[in-house]
Amino acid sequence: MQVYKSKTIIERREELDRLTEQLKKGVITYVESDQYKEILNNMERFHDYSVGNSILIGLQKPDATYVASYTTWKKFNRNIQKGEKGIAIFSPMHYYVEKQEERIDPETGQTILDLQGNKITETIRKKKLGYKVAHVFDISQTVQIPGRKEYQFSPVTELSESVNSFDELFRAIEKISPVPVSFENIKSGAKGYYSSMDSKIVIQEGMSESQTIKTLIHEVAHSYLHGNEMPDNMNLSFYVAECSEFHSLGEFYNNLTLDEAIQKYKNIPSERMNGIKEIGCTLYKDGEWLGELPLVQGNKIQIDLINTIKPFAESFDVQKAVMDLRKEFADDGFSLRSTRELQAESVAYIVCKHLGIDTDQYSFGYVGSWMKDEDQLLENLNAIKSCGEEIIAKVDQSIRDGIQDKYGIHSHEDMANRLDAFMKDFDLYEYRDQEIYKGSNYDQTLSCLRKGDTKGIEKTLKETVSEGRDDHFVSEAKGLMKCVQTFHQEKSVEFSKLAQKRGMKH
Template sequence: MADFKRKTYAEKKEELDALTRQLRDGIHDYIGSQRYTAVLDSISRFHHYSMNNSIIIGLQKPEATQVASFTTWKSMNRTINKGEHGIAIFCPVKYKTEKEFEKLDSKGVPILGDDGRPLTEKKIVNQTTFKIGYVFDVSQTSQIEGKKEYPLSFAEDLKFEVEDFDCYMRLIRDVSTVPIEIKSFRSAAKGYFSNSEKKIVIQSGMPDSQTLKTAIHELAHSYFHGKDNINPDRLTFCVAECMEFPNLGEYHDNLSLEDAVKLYHKIPADRLNAGKGIGFELHDGSIYSGGMFPLVEHDKIQIDSINAVKHYRESFEVQKAIMDMREHFPDDGYSLKSTRELQAESVAYVVCKHYGIDTSDYSFGYVTSWLEDENQLMENLDSIKACSSEIIDKMDVSLKQSFQEKYGIHTPEEMAIQLDDYLQDLDLYEYRDQEISSGSIFKETLQNIKEGNTTHIEKFLKETISDNRDVKMTEKGKELLKCLKTFQKEEPLELLTRSRGRGMKR
């Protein structure tokens, strides 16, 4: 597990900025990569199916993701697995036939014969009928050994193991607003977040790294796109008949988002001809607390003006409000599904990277598969950073508690005792031969921990761990190092720069 370290606001911001730059640059490089070109080439080999056939395929095999005929799979060096049954579809069959038509003049008027009846002529026309054909999903096929393999996905599955995997999953469950289940389900998806069922489900049987990344991806969906996920103690909404002068006309405050939207639509747009709107009030203890800021005016979300304020740009609650409001006031060019997936996978990349888990092989390809253009990523970086910061902050708090519970060290005094005992047991400098008693460094160590002056202690522990003289003592040193970092003091933040309060209710 990556070392736990309490960071100052400036350090967190610098790290998130760096990670989102890595995300942006990584996706840019991926788009120009050979793999991206190869996948596009593979996709071009697949047939496009009609709406009716798409429905029929879904009814027969709901988990199907990529279907093609036997011939197409063979051309891609894949064979149909033994015992598999094809998925029936309607295949168009074109043929020619002779039909009789009325003769028309240059103006489209029927030409009459001597008997006054319209003259006719025979023409060859194209006709289409349908027959039953069969296709197979990629899950029903296997790569033919020794032949060229065509990439079928933008993303490469993560297959490496993760140290302290169980601890990370426990942290994710701790910060999730909905239950998380790991079980097998019939779908090609690796996981999903259900708004209606209020739960996250992760496909079982995947490697640790893929399971962990998927869990954070779905966690991001639940944070960003879950209903009733805005804390009313942190953010409320108001509706004004006149946003410029709220004291004129009808005004309602302390509303939920849903109630605000309903009231907004009930107010006639032309009652005062002054521009009705929806505003928000942030309650986070900052200098912005209690002040109303426009969220919607003239049926448009005021994204640019909101994000011009750094404090709102970095606030998860405000960014979440923008996401939720988009369902009621869609933006031009805003593709809900593609943007949601881009946001969730980007957050998964940033959070995993924060804890030393590199998901580049999967995340860059996945984001690229949903990316409509590179500007789409740039437009969402603020919301990605805000949500990533929210999850990291909560996981860090749970991580501290987890370490302290796991190793039974809850106070600076207990930490100092453990360090003193470790030094005595290690006997690195033959203290016992010098008749230096246990507890001789306790007071000094305790004072250093309370003052946050632990750099030299960390250095000592890392050196003894790297020496690896004794397996038992090495493991003990790793435990103490993790615990020591939970006692590092967090630098107090001025209200002006504080982007969010601690301990947000869930």
């Protein structure tokens, strides 16, 4: 799992572009496949169970996953196993009643009278809804009919693999979570959840390492994009204009928080409007003004415009603001929950890929189950990418901080001192004899660390490990190598070749 080596901004952007494109192609291919179409066709034949029936099913058979009637299971080429008892639910049924009603004039709303002045009545046949007790069976109560086509019923398969350095990785992700993380036995069967009301993330206990990490990242993505815990970012401010076309026509409010902007926008009286009102944002980066952009016009979020302007499309702060605005205004017609799940799972896929954890089968199926159509994914890719970049950067930094804390190394100078002391103790390749002047080896090591070119140092430490002369030195070399990787940064080939000619093979 290559997670300790720093990457330049360009390298990280290139990686995110590759992963985002891979996500788009993977999900669309999965959704368009016969496998997914079959799943959707199967699910269409199931009842859409009410909350009450869901509770009844849970009470009678807590481990139920897919339930259907006897007739439906027959259509899926499955028989009910002998001795199985059905799960009782309330099944809707329709019946008709006839009653006499007065005929009403649709224009006046008055009862129509005949020539004698009597009210005219007619027999109305009305459809009524009632309920009866019916029985369904869980898939575990059925058996495949031999020789018949076998249907697939689950779009996702739980991850089962172990994860290299699981404890360190979990702590690193937990550290960047804006809310506390805990483990529980979640009775609903969910693998985890994020609660903005209780400000917490809960993970199902007893899952595999890969499923646990993926679920944690999924819930952290929810908290970043959809929660209220993230502090206001000073790189973004908001404004409200009564007239979007000409800000000078009517009131204009500047330097607002998002909550203030929403309230100002809603408080503009309709009679005072001189055009379409607007909420916009001003974006800064490192103190540099990048521009202004309307986010909401005429009560509609300007998704297409936002995703067209690159600095705004790639800004996590802007995309977070869009998600908060979605709670108040319409945008793409997709349900808020489906959009949230699509975003969170897609972010989890990208971050897991960066960490070397394969979630293709799980994530593509999960995203596909929430995706209404291809446009929904495409319109959310910028939010997915920007949040993925935000989490990757913070996880990488958290991992580096954790390793450096573990070994008591917090600066280039600390690292150079530890390496110099180790090499003097071990005296590998007559290290002391290579000194041009007192402290020259230390100076060369420090210079390489500051430039981020650690390949030569890592090579030397690897040779120490491979030779295995002394368990103590091998153990220390492994720890130092892990620390050195936290200072690594890719450089040009020319620089690397030049550095290898100096000192500790830098």
